[in-house]
Amino acid sequence: MAMTQPSPQSGPRLSMRTRRAIWVWAFLALPVLFYSVIRFYPTIDAFRLSFTNWNLLSPPEYVGVQNYRDMFASAEFWQVFRNTFAYLIIGTPISLLLSFTVAYFLDRIRFGHGFLRALYFLPYITTASAMGWVWRWFYQPAPTGVINSVLGSLGMGQLDFLRSTTWALPSIMVTAIWAGLGFQIIILMAGLRSIPQTYYEAARIDGVGEFAILRKITLPLLKPTTVFLVVFSSIGFLRIFDQVYNMTTNDPGGPLGSTKPLVLMIYQTAFNSYQMGAAAAQTVVLFTILLAISLLQLWILRTR
């Protein structure tokens, strides 16, 4: 048989590596373009706008760090800052603890497993505004509000949930935690399922108790899942908006700004006061916080 070697000239002109790169980038081009225009450009432009005074009508006017100076000098900003961190610092651990407890026990039952899981997941796929309004109705004074009616029939005092500067923020936080619970449960259960059963069997034969198994095996092996959820949930709480806006529509972020998070403040500065420069400065602060917190959490929970 004659040996026919393909001559180097007859092969494709581009190397395999180049051809592959072109192919990959052909697919990536569209999303990259899309994100550049609708995500990255506005994000970067926000940094520029934060140094300007702009009311949408006249062109932006450069004012240096005036927006930041005004923001850090205003009492309202620091109130909003405290609120935002209250959502984050209380909301994230409570929601994780709750979802882990539910996932841990839900993972062990067979009867009604699918039904219960669906029940927990339902709030996550429900429109936030609809949910906000239903909870708002729950929190009404008796006889309209379910919770106060129950409290009343038990002979206990009434709570002014959404109209109290003390209770409004926790009341809204409960709604937010409840809304995100289903997602966290699903993710945690997937994490629990991925731990091989033999790890538990080996520990049981070695005589290790349930609590020690949880502490020494389950939690350490669940760490990647936990890291993901901590970061994900923190970002969620730092960006909380829907629940607050819908549950306090009469005075968004009220009473007296006691529930107002950063995102709502940005929204109001931009679209009620039309102070785009100031809103951009607030956005830059939010961005910086999000970045710092995410990096900090990834660093704390890193694999050593």
Added chain:
Amino acid sequence: MATFELRKLVKTYGRTPVIHGIDLFIPDGEFVVFVGPSGCGKSTTLRMIAGLEEVSGGEIRIGDRVVNEVDPKERNLAMVFQNYAIYPHMTVRQNIAFGLYTSRLSGAEKARKVEAAAALLGLTPLLDRRPSALSGGQRQRVAIGRAMVREPAGFLFDEPLSNLDAQLRAQMRIEIKDLHRRLGTTIAYVTHDQVEAMTMADRIVVMKDGHILQAAPPMEIYDNPADVFTARFIGTPSMNIIPAQSDAGVLSPAEGKAALLAGIRPHDLTIGAEVVDPALVLAGKVTAVEPLGPETLVHFEAAGQHIIATAPAHGQIAVGSRVTASAGRGRVHLFDGATERALGRQ
């Protein structure tokens, strides 16, 4: 140190029975290997002894205590799993020490035991490594180490070598057997590999479909298998089984369904060697030749059956040629054609 005893042990999943009332006594210090094909119930039996599966009927005794309702941790057993079950987030030292998690020993005493187990298993230089930095064989040794430090009454091994390559498996077989010799602890070992069973066991328990077919020392099973399944399962290549008829003490292949089955191990069916007064002679056309080095396996068709025989290493047998193979007196196992139970040898 402990004896294990299974009495009329039954396991059912829902309505499906998987273990049909088996009886077995394992004396103190014995190395028993449960062997059988997938789904024969050997692992389930071991897991019931461990306490990881509930007993549906009958009883399990460890020593003279019935342990049916005893928690795994109260049974004082240690188990080694096929996937090792060593914890990826702990070092080798922590993994081995985890076996002593509940022990009331002092820290120094625990550390001494961990060091001793590691030394015995050749793990000392690896003590501060994570499992991800270990080879399969080393991981399995860590799992054995964790089991060892507890000084349990008995060891349970559930296919511990199945994830290792052939060379490592051969090495670990010897190590585990040596460990048993030194510790003298009762071992129940599950495998589907008959070579592991033959090489390691004091006694082999052959299981099929939730029944024990035969429980006997390896050579006893090899020499006198109780039925066709055991005969074919133990020994490689598998025993040849052909329908046969016996006429005045002379065996010959039979056509169709016969009252007798004749079993001849390939090593007892020789080509090209002089056999005086053979018990059975088979002739046929060669379909394949497999030189193994010291000998050559010759596949041929005879009496409508696929037969494997052995020939000398340099026999020069060609595929397609006709060969005659013969088995000596006392080398042919006879089985009942209907029940497939052994009837003795001829």
